[in-house]
Amino acid sequence: MRQKLNRLKKPSEAWIYDQVFSAILDQRLMPDTKLTEKDLCDVFGVSRTIIRKVLLRLSIDRVVELRPNRGAVIAAPGPEEVREIFEARRLLEDGIVAEAAEKYGPEDAQALKEIALRERECAYSGKPGDAIRLSGDFHLRLADIAGNRPLRELLRQLVAQTSLAISLYAPGGVSMCDDDDHDRLIAAIADGNRGLSRQIMHEHLSECERSLLLQTEQGCNDLHTVFADVMAAE
Amino acid sequence: MRQKLNRLKKPSEAWIYDQVFSAILDQRLMPDTKLTEKDLCDVFGVSRTIIRKVLLRLSIDRVVELRPNRGAVIAAPGPEEVREIFEARRLLEDGIVAEAAEKYGPEDAQALKEIALRERECAYSGKPGDAIRLSGDFHLRLADIAGNRPLRELLRQLVAQTSLAISLYAPGGVSMCDDDDHDRLIAAIADGNRGLSRQIMHEHLSECERSLLLQTEQGCNDLHTVFADVMAAE
DNA sequence: GTGAATATAATTGTATACAATTATAAATTA
DNA sequence: TAATTTATAATTGTATACAATTATATTCAC
Numbered sequence: 226m227r228q229k230l231n232r233l234k235k236p237s238e239a240w241i242y243d244q245v246f247s248a249i250l251d252q253r254l255m256p257d258t259k260l261t262e263k264d265l266c267d268v269f270g271v272s273r274t275i276i277r278k279v280l281l282r283l284s285i286d287r288v289v290e291l292r293p294n295r296g297a298v299i300a301a302p303g304p305e306e307v308r309e310i311f312e313a314r315r316l317l318e319d320g321i322v323a324e325a326a327e328k329y330g331p332e333d334a335q336a337l338k339e340i341a342l343r344e345r346e347c348a349y350s351g352k353p354g355d356a357i358r359l360s361g362d363f364h365l366r367l368a369d370i371a372g373n374r375p376l377r378e379l380l381r382q383l384v385a386q387t388s389l390a391i392s393l394y395a396p397g398g399v400s401m402c403d404d405d406d407h408d409r410l411i412a413a414i415a416d417g418n419r420g421l422s423r424q425i426m427h428e429h430l431s432e433c434e435r436s437l438l439l440q441t442e443q444g445c446n447d448l449h450t451v452f453a454d455v456m457a458a459e
Numbered sequence: 460m461r462q463k464l465n466r467l468k469k470p471s472e473a474w475i476y477d478q479v480f481s482a483i484l485d486q487r488l489m490p491d492t493k494l495t496e497k498d499l500c501d502v503f504g505v506s507r508t509i510i511r512k513v514l515l516r517l518s519i520d521r522v523v524e525l526r527p528n529r530g531a532v533i534a535a536p537g538p539e540e541v542r543e544i545f546e547a548r549r550l551l552e553d554g555i556v557a558e559a560a561e562k563y564g565p566e567d568a569q570a571l572k573e574i575a576l577r578e579r580e581c582a583y584s585g586k587p588g589d590a591i592r593l594s595g596d597f598h599l600r601l602a603d604i605a606g607n608r609p610l611r612e613l614l615r616q617l618v619a620q621t622s623l624a625i626s627l628y629a630p631g632g633v634s635m636c637d638d639d640d641h642d643r644l645i646a647a648i649a650d651g652n653r654g655l656s657r658q659i660m661h662e663h664l665s666e667c668e669r670s671l672l673l674q675t676e677q678g679c680n681d682l683h684t685v686f687a688d689v690m691a692a693e
Numbered sequence: 694g695t696g697a698a699t700a701t702a703a704t705t706g707t708a709t710a711c712a713a714t715t716a717t718a719a720a721t722t723a
Numbered sequence: 724t725a726a727t728t729t730a731t732a733a734t735t736g737t738a739t740a741c742a743a744t745t746a747t748a749t750t751c752a753c
Contacts, residue, residue, distance in 0.1 A: 271708090275706095306609070313613065527706090704743105704744080704746080706743070711739095721729085723726085
């Protein structure tokens with residue numbers, strides 16, 4: 226609705242990136258969907274040059290897969306890769322939140338509470354895509370507070386991958402992060418309690434991972450894997 | 460020498476990336492050097508399309524800085540950012556090496572020793588650029604053993620940034636990582652000793668950081684910073 | 694001669710044209 | 724009809740042309 230005006234101006238690379246990413250989070254773009262360059266050019270009214278830059282950035286964030294000579298598709302990380310992503314996040318964020326607990330100032334608390342509130346609103350008003358995005362913003366804000374910029378950039382990539390994983394594996398598209406976790410995290414950080422902050426963060430990420438349907442082999446299109454147990458029984 | 464033949468074939472994007480990166484490690488390209496697209500086109504005999512992809516990848520690895528409308532320059536991370544890079548590496552690699560100590564197999568030891576040996580050879584035969592590259596390969600190989608692919612990709616980016624930092628701040632271009640550290644690391648991992656491996660890795664990275672000339676404000680072109688203490692005395 | 698304003702050149706950003714590759718449809722043969 | 728081959732169309736990869744921007748040189752006033 227607010228984009229009608231943009232019809233005249235040319236949309237920027239960053240804006241197109243966000244639009245595609247949002248479409249993935251909202252499950253309007255499903256995994257393995259092909260992203261034909263020409264179609265995206267027509268949709269957004271820009272040349273292939275711009276679209277290709279967007280696709281390259283999305284592929285760096287592992288949200289789309291770029292197959293040489295065969296175009297781009299929405300990525301479909303398997304259960305094992307999702308587990309690895311969460312393991313990586315635990316490693317990074319245990320450290321980040323501990324640092325954030327030390328460097329945190331009162332003005333940070335306000336911003337964190339604001340994000341957590343909006344996240345809850347979206348979760349309860351049928352906007353799971355926005356809720357996922359805000360959950361990611363919350364974790365990135367913690368990295369901002371911790372103040373290590375290279376580390377923040379790495380986390381940004383992991384958050385993007387996690388967001389895709391959630392929209393893939395979360396049951397019924399429901400927001401999955403328990404909002405109370407975020408509130409309890411804010412309290413622990415405000416207390417400057419490194420150990421408790423770490424513990425909550427670690428458990429929070431593990432809980433998120435557990436809530437995903439990673440046992441079932443959904444999203445696996447490889448027939449060999451699908452029928453592996455059947456054939457083993459023969 | 461081996462590239463004379465490639466004069467006819469077109470060099471690939473990945474090869475050009477490596478050539479530019481190597482030039483940086485060998486200090487044939489110094490920080491703040493401008494990378495004019497047309498010049499690179501002439502040098503490598505490809506169109507700007509390819510060069511721009513290479514520059515985009517290098518900028519993602521924070522090895523070159525991409526300034527809108529003003530072209531690309533070799534990045535010049537300041538002392539503070541270098542410290543953050545090392546802090547991030549300690550966080551990631553403490554976890555990686557602990558995992559590697561568990562999953563390691565005999566065939567891995569051979570590969571690690573091979574890399575450590577070649578690294579030492581390069582360090583002592585006046586090839587600091589190659590030594591830096593091999594040191595990075597050593598750490599990435601540990602990530603391979605640990606077996607977390609998303610985490611390995613993040614470390615790859617940090618290793619690239621570290622390599623640039625070393626070539627910038629290492630005294631006299633000397634190889635800086637004490638090779639004994641790598642050997643001791645191999646031994647600890649071979650023993651499956653998680654705690655010791657972590658400890659050696661952590662201390663190793665801290666030692667690397669300390670050996671850099673991060674106190675002096677060399678490489679800082681900001682006049683405000685340069686004359687900050689002088690003006691404060693007035 | 695110095696500094697501002699302007700003109701010129703060089704460089705980057707975007708769109709498009711063409712080549713190479715892959716996917717799809719039609720035709721041929723068993 | 725089913726499978727294989729061939730022809731056609733669609734798509735991606737690369738190079739280049741043009742537009743927009745920035746950098747450099749020149750001119751002019753003081």
